[in-house]
Amino acid sequence: MGNSRVTVRQIARLAGVSVATVSRVSNGTGQVSEEMRRRVLEAIEEHGYRPDHLGRALAARRHGALGLVFPGLSGPYFTELIQGFESEAVPARASVHILCTHLREDSDDQVLEMARRVDGIAVIGGTISEPALLRLATMVPVVVLAGRGPDTVTSVSVDNAPAMTRLTRHLLVDHDLRHLAFVGNPDGSPDVSERWAGFRQAYRELDLTPPTEPVRVAMQQPDGVLAAERLLVGGTAPQAVVCANDEIALGVLVGALGRGLRVPEDLVITGFDDAPMAALVSPSLTTVRQPIRDLAAEAARRILSAADDPHAAAPESIVLPTEFVVRRSCGCPAESPTGGTGK
Amino acid sequence: MGNSRVTVRQIARLAGVSVATVSRVSNGTGQVSEEMRRRVLEAIEEHGYRPDHLGRALAARRHGALGLVFPGLSGPYFTELIQGFESEAVPARASVHILCTHLREDSDDQVLEMARRVDGIAVIGGTISEPALLRLATMVPVVVLAGRGPDTVTSVSVDNAPAMTRLTRHLLVDHDLRHLAFVGNPDGSPDVSERWAGFRQAYRELDLTPPTEPVRVAMQQPDGVLAAERLLVGGTAPQAVVCANDEIALGVLVGALGRGLRVPEDLVITGFDDAPMAALVSPSLTTVRQPIRDLAAEAARRILSAADDPHAAAPESIVLPTEFVVRRSCGCPAESPTGGTGK
DNA sequence: TGGTGCCCTGAAACCGGTTTCTGTCACGCA
């Protein structure tokens, strides 16, 4: 029976061979005669021997594990991210460790501790301090996911700023709107920071004066509801609300509809991510599609190859393209043509 | 200078002591003279020595890691679950491995493989086959989370059925509704299965005939939208839609509002979980609050203590209480009294 | 002065694998 207490040495004794031979058979390495192989396989089979992961990892000086560090899990974005990451890790026989630093004081230490248990780490941008990031990079291969780190650290992100400029220009020019509000906290993540920058850039390109302050809220649906409460009181409501992601946008939409506003007639709302719900709400959400799974998968691939050979590839900043998705919440009619990438 | 290549033996040589002494100092075990301790600490400090996790784990025959197995991550429920789990794991210096079996054929093997890398595993109910679960339990401490396993396996869940009966009775009796539809796939998870059973139970207790079939969809918001499409066509729309969780309910709500229906006047909708959005949508969602974080934290605690001493505690089925939360989507007026637990 | 017991220390064994290195044996060839 498959008792996991069985060791190489026991199998070796039972099969009447040396441990080296057992190891060779169980790994398929080196030359082993047919007779020996048969005897060993028999013993392995009979006693349900499976090599111990720790022993093997110690000898190989390799954990067979990858780390993924979040500020805090929430929403479809992180769901996709994890699945993309796993889609590469699992075939490579690497397990996935996760760490939510959310609200914790000692997150830098936590991450450094994780570094001693994995072969490489993907850190979501803005999650830990830059010194910690640099220190981390001296210990294991590191990739910054959705953000940019120091030049010495590989990063994978999307073209946030141009995409948001494109979307904003659509509102300013095609829909001739002027009074736009941006919802999201630029200090919270590099993604939002870049989107906020792209938002303002659109104004400048048209020689208009951009808003000076965003509505600073977190990234979940309830935060969007909160933002709607703040924005839609009094007579100062904007013509359009440009949200840092779809979840916020959905929250704003719920808040607006709940106040009896019509979207997009009374209020235009846009998102970012193209979450599954974006196409399903009414009105459907104009947004920017980003390849979240690919993003995470690319990060995992980079980490894995860097773990195989630390000196193989130079640090690199990879930027994946996005796609502007025009739907109804911006005021476009139903079957509107879809825009291209975010340039 | 924290080079992680430093080993006990190097430190021992540098400090002019034995490896045993270094180990004793770095772990604070045994008796070490002040002089020795000082020398060792100096060397440790100077060379940035941190004991290797693998070496330590191998010697201790303990991974310092816990596993968490999902069918697939999605939504606020799993967010809470992970955070609750982590809240116990982190203080115990255990890292968290996750595994999404979602749609994979070989999930049983994946989980069994994980078992060789962690000290214990929490499996979300309905994720893997019962034989695999039993096999798993022979390898490491296992807890079934949100569901029930064989009697030999500890489980942690909530009182789904009574809670759902309570909610359904509220609709049938207090609001005098008869034509209710249940949305959710009972075959998808034990939680849903129990809620479906509780739903039908309410009918029987009133000598009414319950619906024979639920609307089978998955557990996310888009699935709720889908369900709304199916339910609200033609003249056969129900008076109320009882959803397996809040996410579905939110989806149904969006779908219903998008079709111009008034909630709760034209259609009553209820959820389950009391997700953050439930209180924020308009109308606010009548639902059942369950202690998700506590659920996961309890699971983690059980696993940790079982890992410390495998023979300490007998398998147990822990059932945590829920709370019926009456809001507006069921037709109750704004400031309605809140019900108690789900009995 | 000799015995007893405690405090400290380090050599060595151990955890469970992989890998190197040495050596044996059979075979082919001159």
Place this chain on the structure above:
DNA sequence: TGCGTGACAGAAACCGGTTTCAGGGCACCA
């Protein structure tokens, strides 16, 4: 017959820690 060669097997070293165990030194006591 003698020698080089290649296939194969096993002893031992190694990965990096922890823990056992034996013994040295010293204080205390008779």
